[in-house]
Every structure is written in C-alpha cells, then in structure tokens.
Amino acid sequence: MSQVTLHYFDGRGKGEIIRFMLSAAGIKFNEVFLTKREEMVKLITDGLLDFNQLPLLDIDGLRLVQTGAIVRYIARRGGLYGKDDKEAAVVDKFFEGQRISTTTTSPWEHLHINSARKNNGIKCFHVCLQQFYKTVSSLPNISAFLKGPQRKRANDERYVADVKRVLAW
Numbered sequence: 001m002s003q004v005t006l007h008y009f010d011g012r013g014k015g016e017i018i019r020f021m022l023s024a025a026g027i028k029f030n031e032v033f034l035t036k037r038e039e040m041v042k043l044i045t046d047g048l049l050d051f052n053q054l055p056l057l058d059i060d061g062l063r064l065v066q067t068g069a070i071v072r073y074i075a076r077r078g079g080l081y082g083k084d085d086k087e088a089a090v091v092d093k094f095f096e097g098q099r100i101s102t103t104t105t106s107p108w109e110h111l112h113i114n115s116a117r118k119n120n121g122i123k124c125f126h127v128c129l130q131q132f133y134k135t136v137s138s139l140p141n142i143s144a145f146l147k148g149p150q151r152k153r154a155n156d157e158r159y160v161a162d163v164k165r166v167l168a169w
C-alpha cells in the first residue's frame with residue numbers, strides 16, 4: 001500500500017474522526033499539518049480541494065475530501081461498515097449521531113458534553129454512549145490510538161491561531 005497522508009491542522013477538529021477511523025482500521029498514516037496560508041492556497045491552486053476545504057486524505061491514489069466521504073471510505077476499506085445495508089445504516093446512525101454538535105467531531109468529546117447534560121432528558125442516550133465508549137475504547141487499535149502520539153490534544157489557542165491563519169479568517 002502506498003503512503004496514506006492526512007492534510008489538516010495540528011489539532012482535533014474534523015481531522016480527529018479520520019485519525020480515529022484510520023487507527024480503527026489498522027491503517028498507518030502520515031500527517032501534514034498546515035500552518036501557513038500559502039500551503040492552503042497551493043492545495044487549492046493544485047486542484048486538490050474540490051470544495052476549497054480541509055481535511056484532505058491521500059489514500060490508495062485517491063485525493064479524498066469531505067469528512068463523511070473519507071470516514072465511509074475508510075470504514076468500507078477496513079471492513080468496519082457492517083455486513084449488509086442494514087448494518088451499514090446502524091453504523092451511519094452512530095457516525096451521524098456523534099456529529100450532532102458542530103463544535104466536536106469525536107464521540108469522546110460528545111460523551112464529555114453529554115455528561116454535563118445527563119440530568120437533562122437524554123439520560124438514555126448518555127448511558128448508551130457510555131457503553132459505546134467502553135466497548136470501542138477497549139478495542140486494541142482504538143486503545144493504542146487514544147494513548148498514542150497521533151491522538152491530538154484538546155484544541156487550544158495555538159490550534160485556533162493556525163486555523164485562522166491558514167483559512168485567512
């Protein structure tokens with residue numbers, strides 16, 4: 001397999017679910033962290049960003065953008081998309097469910113947020129998510145990712161500054 005490379009920022013953002021999925025699928029990957037506006041402009045002028053947005057994943061000769069498309073490709077590639085359309089729908093449900101919040105992109109952050117809200121009408125969801133967390137985080141690939149160097153720290157001021165600079169906000 002040729003090298004797999006994720007182009008994103010040095011932070012969680014939309015990149016984290018991709019890192020998470022690559023790890024779950026046992027796919028080793030490199031990362032290019034954008035820190036300068038010129039790097040983003042080059043990706044755009046080279047025609048690599050169909051919607052002028054990150055993240056970009058270079059995998060199997062494909063230059064994939066759009067987080068959902070990337071995550072589903074990795075899921076299919078890694079045999080993590082169920083055995084039939086019905087199971088795929090359940091997988092999609094969890095994927096879409098963890099995207100409820102626009103500020104988080106990982107079930108782990110979502111779990112954290114819902115801990116704060118657990119007495120607020122979504123207790124069942126919280127319990128299900130806790131079970132989901134326990135099951136998933138005990139899988140060897142995921143457990144290694146969560147403890148490993150490619151798991152990013154919580155978004156901080158440096159990350160925000162990088163994003164603003166690269167996206168010219």
Ligand SMILES: N[C@@H](CCC(=O)N[C@@H](CS)C(=O)NCC(=O)O)C(=O)O
Binds near residue numbers: 013014053068
């Ligand atoms: N629907 C896209 C949204 C991607 C997105 O909003 N990316 C941000 C960085 S996290 C971006 O590149 N924004 C630049 C822009 O929209 O001009 C996805 O899910 O990948």
